[in-house]
Amino acid sequence: MTQRTANAAAPTGGLPRQRRTYGIGELAKMFEVTPRTIRFYEQEGLLAPERRGQTRIYHEKDRVRLKLTLRGKRLGFSLAEIREVVMMYDAMPDGNARQLQRLLEILADKRANLERQLEDIRLMHKELDDVESRAREVLSGLGAEPPRH
Amino acid sequence: MTQRTANAAAPTGGLPRQRRTYGIGELAKMFEVTPRTIRFYEQEGLLAPERRGQTRIYHEKDRVRLKLTLRGKRLGFSLAEIREVVMMYDAMPDGNARQLQRLLEILADKRANLERQLEDIRLMHKELDDVESRAREVLSGLGAEPPRH
DNA sequence: GCCGAGGTTTACGTTAACGTAAAGTGCTTG
DNA sequence: CAAGCACTTTACGTTAACGTAAACCTCGGC
Numbered sequence: 001m002t003q004r005t006a007n008a009a010a011p012t013g014g015l016p017r018q019r020r021t022y023g024i025g026e027l028a029k030m031f032e033v034t035p036r037t038i039r040f041y042e043q044e045g046l047l048a049p050e051r052r053g054q055t056r057i058y059h060e061k062d063r064v065r066l067k068l069t070l071r072g073k074r075l076g077f078s079l080a081e082i083r084e085v086v087m088m089y090d091a092m093p094d095g096n097a098r099q100l101q102r103l104l105e106i107l108a109d110k111r112a113n114l115e116r117q118l119e120d121i122r123l124m125h126k127e128l129d130d131v132e133s134r135a136r137e138v139l140s141g142l143g144a145e146p147p148r149h
Numbered sequence: 150m151t152q153r154t155a156n157a158a159a160p161t162g163g164l165p166r167q168r169r170t171y172g173i174g175e176l177a178k179m180f181e182v183t184p185r186t187i188r189f190y191e192q193e194g195l196l197a198p199e200r201r202g203q204t205r206i207y208h209e210k211d212r213v214r215l216k217l218t219l220r221g222k223r224l225g226f227s228l229a230e231i232r233e234v235v236m237m238y239d240a241m242p243d244g245n246a247r248q249l250q251r252l253l254e255i256l257a258d259k260r261a262n263l264e265r266q267l268e269d270i271r272l273m274h275k276e277l278d279d280v281e282s283r284a285r286e287v288l289s290g291l292g293a294e295p296p297r298h
Numbered sequence: 299g300c301c302g303a304g305g306t307t308t309a310c311g312t313t314a315a316c317g318t319a320a321a322g323t324g325c326t327t328g
Numbered sequence: 329c330a331a332g333c334a335c336t337t338t339a340c341g342t343t344a345a346c347g348t349a350a351a352c353c354t355c356g357g358c
Contacts, residue, residue: 025304035305040346054353055305068276071269076225078344089280092287100284100291107281114270114277120220121263121270127217128263131238132256135249142246174334184335189316203323203336227314 021050022058030063031070041069044079046086075117077110085110170199171207179212180219190218193228195235224266226259234259 024035041047042056046069050057058066065086072082088095088103095103173184190196191205195218199206207215214235221231237244237252244252 023304024306034347036348037346039306044345054307071273073345074225074266074269075273076223080344085280089283092284095284095287097288097291100288103284104281107277107284111274111277114274117223117266118270120223121267124220124224125260125263128256128260131234132253134238135241135244135252135256138241138244139246139249142249172334173336183317185318186316188336193315205335222315229314 020060022063024056024058027058027063027066031066033070038066041066041079045083046079075114081110169209171212173205173207176207176212176215180215182219187215190215190228194232195228224263226262230259 022030024038028035028038038047042049047058047062047065049062050059068086069079069082073079085103085106088099088106091099092103171179173187177184177187187196191198196207196211196214198211199208217235218228218231222228234252234255237248237255240248241252
């Protein structure tokens, strides 16, 4: 009764596009994770999908959340860290100055982390180059000097 | 007999510098990890320090190994992955073609990983920018519109 | 009415990467 | 020589992030 029938007119103005919703399995396949993972993220406070009866219904917002979460994970952030940012982001509109300051600190922190990772990636890239060229050298050496019978 | 006693003349030419060794605690502080971590890495086959009696003696090579290992970790690689590369690197000189091919595959894999991470970092950076500017907006809003009484 | 597909809860299991505590070794310093 | 410090081994504990299994709904289709 709340907004089930609210398909009439969205006050956002334009396109009624993006009105899609997703089932958990659907979302799971789309991001190559298991439903278990998605439920776990919810349990950890990273997602809060609508409930239709007992079943979870995911909207665009949830999908974006999941995407950001997985990206954070790939960058080595813990779920706790990710949650911290995400939750503060949601609490922003009515956030007090202290909270916002804290948020800015966290962001600076993450940023520093990213910087170091960039440097690490550059260095690692060079390492891989070195190893690869050495490997190719040895390989060509093998070509010239075939295995002993 | 292979190269154990080869302290006489290094064919590399120059400086006999860098002949330092390190204790485990020393190394630990220098990389801000605990001795336990270093022993663990050894147990996992990532390090193989010399032994003076019962005590571990680390040389430059070990120090570099540790540095690379920690860098890999910061980039989210598992110890198993790191070991795989490191061990193959060591086994290279007498490696057969199949092994070397496999090494190249792994390297390509890691490289792809790094590429994705680079993209992730760029995107995450943008996200952080957005969140930060939104936060600053709200903050300035708080200044103009002081808390009710 | 039954069945299979997908969804749900509950709860115990697992893996990686260490932490931590106990008990012993070895050197050197007052 | 006793004390202290750094190191050692052994072994159990811990945390994060899920995996896996069991047992239950529920809905569209035949």
